[in-house]
Amino acid sequence: MVPLSYYLVLSGILFACGVTGFLIKRNIITIFMSIELMLNGVNLSFVAFAAHWHALSGQVFVFFVMVVAAAEAAVGLAIIIAVYRTRETLNVDRVNLLKL
Amino acid sequence: MHLILFLIFGVICVAGAVNLLVQRHPISSALSLIVVMGSLAAEYLLLGAEFVAAVQVIIYAGAIMVLFVFVIMLLNAGEEERTKGSRVALLFGIPGMLAGSVLMGWVLLEHSGTEAVAAGALPGPPKVIGWLLFHDFLLPFEVTSVLILIAIMGAVVLASRPESSQETRKEG
Numbered sequence: 001m002v003p004l005s006y007y008l009v010l011s012g013i014l015f016a017c018g019v020t021g022f023l024i025k026r027n028i029i030t031i032f033m034s035i036e037l038m039l040n041g042v043n044l045s046f047v048a049f050a051a052h053w054h055a056l057s058g059q060v061f062v063f064f065v066m067v068v069a070a071a072e073a074a075v076g077l078a079i080i081i082a083v084y085r086t087r088e089t090l091n092v093d094r095v096n097l098l099k100l
Numbered sequence: 101m102h103l104i105l106f107l108i109f110g111v112i113c114v115a116g117a118v119n120l121l122v123q124r125h126p127i128s129s130a131l132s133l134i135v136v137m138g139s140l141a142a143e144y145l146l147l148g149a150e151f152v153a154a155v156q157v158i159i160y161a162g163a164i165m166v167l168f169v170f171v172i173m174l175l176n177a178g179e180e181e182r183t184k185g186s187r188v189a190l191l192f193g194i195p196g197m198l199a200g201s202v203l204m205g206w207v208l209l210e211h212s213g214t215e216a217v218a219a220g221a222l223p224g225p226p227k228v229i230g231w232l233l234f235h236d237f238l239l240p241f242e243v244t245s246v247l248i249l250i251a252i253m254g255a256v257v258l259a260s261r262p263e264s265s266q267e268t269r270k271e272g
Contacts, residue, residue, distance in 0.1 A: 001148070002106045008208045009144070010101070010110050016201035017117035023193035029172055029178040036164065037117060040140055045158075049169045051147045055144050060232050062152050066159050067244045071251035073164045078258035079172045090183050091181060 007048035014041030028083065028090050039069050040098055105146055113139040124179045137161040139271045151226045214265060 014074060043062045057100030079092025080090070087095055116135035123129045137160045144153035233241055 002103050005142070006110075007105065007147070009234070010113065012204040012208060013114055014206065016197050017114075017121060017142055020193050020197035021121050022152075023196070024121065024189045025180070026189075027126055027174070029168065030129050030180065032247075033120065033126075033129055033168065036160075037120065037133065038134065040137060040149050043152075044140060044143060045150050047144055047147050049150055050149070054229055056232055057236070059149050059152050060237050062149075063155065063229070064240060064244060066155060067248065068111065069236070070159060070164055071157045071248050073167055073189075074251050074255040075258065076169055078255040080171060081175070081259050088250055088260060089178050090175065096234055 004048055011044040011048070014038075014044065017041075022040055025092050026093060028080055028092050028095070030081045031092065032073075032080070032087040035060060038075070039065060102146060106143065109139040109142040113143070126177045126180075127169065130168050130172060133168075134165050135162050137165070151229050199237070 018034045018036075018038030018041060021037065025031050025034060037041055043065055046062045046065070050056060050062075054067045083095060084090060088093065104159040113136050116132045116139065120129045120136070123132065137156060141153040141156040141161070144150075144156060
């Protein structure tokens with residue numbers, strides 16, 4: 001028997017790690033992975049609440065979050081490839097102009 | 101027993117997440133993210149969500165992370181370089197993260213119910229989830245299929261070579 005708050009604290013830690021990676025990382029791919037980490041933290045709290053309230057809808061929502069994450073990964077990585085093609089760099093500090 | 105398993109996989113999970121932040125090379129970060137996702141799948145199994153655990157391994161650790169590793173190797177991404185902006189972000193980001201997580205943990209431990217979640221309390225067999233998905237959540241399910249179609253087209257358009265668009269611009 002694990003208290004619900006433990007799961008929530010774990011998901012909060014994962015979310016905080018994702019936010020930190022988003023802030024301190026300078027590689028655009030690593031920033032993107034931090035976003036995935038945040039989504040995973042949220043998924044864990046969804047499943048924990050689903051188990052707590054005996055509502056399976058929470059698990060269905062996890063499914064939807066995963067679908068959106070997959071779509072986001074496909075489009076985001078395509079954008080990263082396009083950025084690399086024009087800028088020849090993955091550092092976000094060097095991508096500072098809107099024009100080519 | 102369940103608490104011990106929860107703690108073991110939770111520690112692996114947090115260690116992977118911290119390793120993602122510490123590593124400088126994107127490939128190392130990607131591999132530690134796979135560790136995080138795998139141990140999260142074990143946490144889902146502890147909660148009795150078998151379907152979500154399987155989907156986590158197949159879609160997240162399988163499909164999405166393969167896409168990430170593929171792009172990292174395609175772009176030949178090396179170690180990230182330190183810049184002025186990254187030092188400022190380190191200065192403010194890490195204390196902010198510590199303050200945020202301590203506050204969040206304190207609020208959750210103090211104010212959320214401490215009732216224990218029985219392991220496997222919620223049997224999540226694929227049959228029930230499929231029923232929910234195709235009855236109660238049919239409209240969102242169809243909308244996500246449209247979303248995926250749009251994402252596929254967007255990815256193809258964005259990742260296609262820019263020369264073709266320039267040619268059409270010259271012609272027009």
